[in-house]
Amino acid sequence: MSEMNLVLLGPPGSGKGTQGERLQEDLRFPYYATGDILRAAVREQTALGREAKEYMDRGDLVPDEVIVGAIGERIDSPEAADGFILDGFPRTVPQAEALDAKLEQLGRVLNGVLLIDADDEEVARRLGGRRTCVENGHVFHVDFNPPKRDGVCDIDGSELVVRDDDKPDVIAHRLEQYHAKTEPLIEFYDHRSLLRRVDGGGSPEEVAAAIGRTLATLKLEAGGTV
Numbered sequence: 001m002s003e004m005n006l007v008l009l010g011p012p013g014s015g016k017g018t019q020g021e022r023l024q025e026d027l028r029f030p031y032y033a034t035g036d037i038l039r040a041a042v043r044e045q046t047a048l049g050r051e052a053k054e055y056m057d058r059g060d061l062v063p064d065e066v067i068v069g070a071i072g073e074r075i076d077s078p079e080a081a082d083g084f085i086l087d088g089f090p091r092t093v094p095q096a097e098a099l100d101a102k103l104e105q106l107g108r109v110l111n112g113v114l115l116i117d118a119d120d121e122e123v124a125r126r127l128g129g130r131r132t133c134v135e136n137g138h139v140f141h142v143d144f145n146p147p148k149r150d151g152v153c154d155i156d157g158s159e160l161v162v163r164d165d166d167k168p169d170v171i172a173h174r175l176e177q178y179h180a181k182t183e184p185l186i187e188f189y190d191h192r193s194l195l196r197r198v199d200g201g202g203s204p205e206e207v208a209a210a211i212g213r214t215l216a217t218l219k220l221e222a223g224g225t226v
């Protein structure tokens with residue numbers, strides 16, 4: 001098997017970031033999470049960050065043209081030559097079409113789109129208790145995955161905070177945006193036989209095991225060994 005190009009799709013809080021961190025360790029491919037990229041840009045007050053901040057704080061998607069270029073550059077970089085994992089991109093049909101165009105230009109294809117699904121109630125529970133580290137975005141949950149010391153990241157010792165967009169009214173708006181603008185991608189990728197559904201409702205370990213099984217199948221389909 002030559003390369004493995006993957007997309008993680010799913011509602012806010014379904015566990016894409018949690019699983020993405022594990023996948024990155026297992027597969028050793030670069031992991032590009034657009035939310036992390038945008039939050040870093042906001043912290044560093046770059047032009048991208050200044051443009052994105054107000055959309056993110058409201059729970060709106062940033063305009064397609066703002067994010068498409070940032071992802072295109074990364075896919076085209078030498079570190080992504082053997083494969084990549086995208087989390088949070090594409091999030092609209094025009095973004096998916098832009099990804100197709102970029103991959104075609106590079107003579108590459110997507111190998112799979114993993115839909116990590118969870119219902120709105122579970123999402124609200126997860127996002128309501130999420131704590132995120134300010135330095136590197138490591139993710140915890142006050143009940144489901146608590147840090148060893150309250151308010152301190154186990155991994156890098158930095159402070160854990162509530163993300164600005166994890167307030168209840170913003171969570172509700174993010175879910176509306178997901179259903180209206182991102183959910184159409186399920187059909188978009190299913191139609192191309194790229195969609196693989198993973199039940200995100202189990203424990204992080206159960207979800208990781210389901211993803212592992214799905215990836216094993218994808219690798220076999222791509223003609224590689226497991």
Ligand code: AP5
Pocket residue numbers: 010011012013014015016017018019033034035036038055056057059060061062063064067087088089090091095126127129130131139140141142144145165174200201202203204205207
């Ligand atoms: P982004 O950061 O991508 O937010 P999101 O998609 O809403 O996803 P989240 O990071 O909130 O959730 P997640 O699925 O990663 O869940 P997590 O693993 O953290 O985007 C933020 C904003 O940036 C967007 O609103 C938009 O403005 C902008 N943006 C980003 N990409 C864009 C794009 N392409 N186009 C336009 N705008 C874009 O888990 C959540 C919590 O649950 C954690 O506390 C975790 O510990 C816990 N948890 C995880 N798994 C489990 C489990 N199995 N059981 C119990 N708890 C669990």
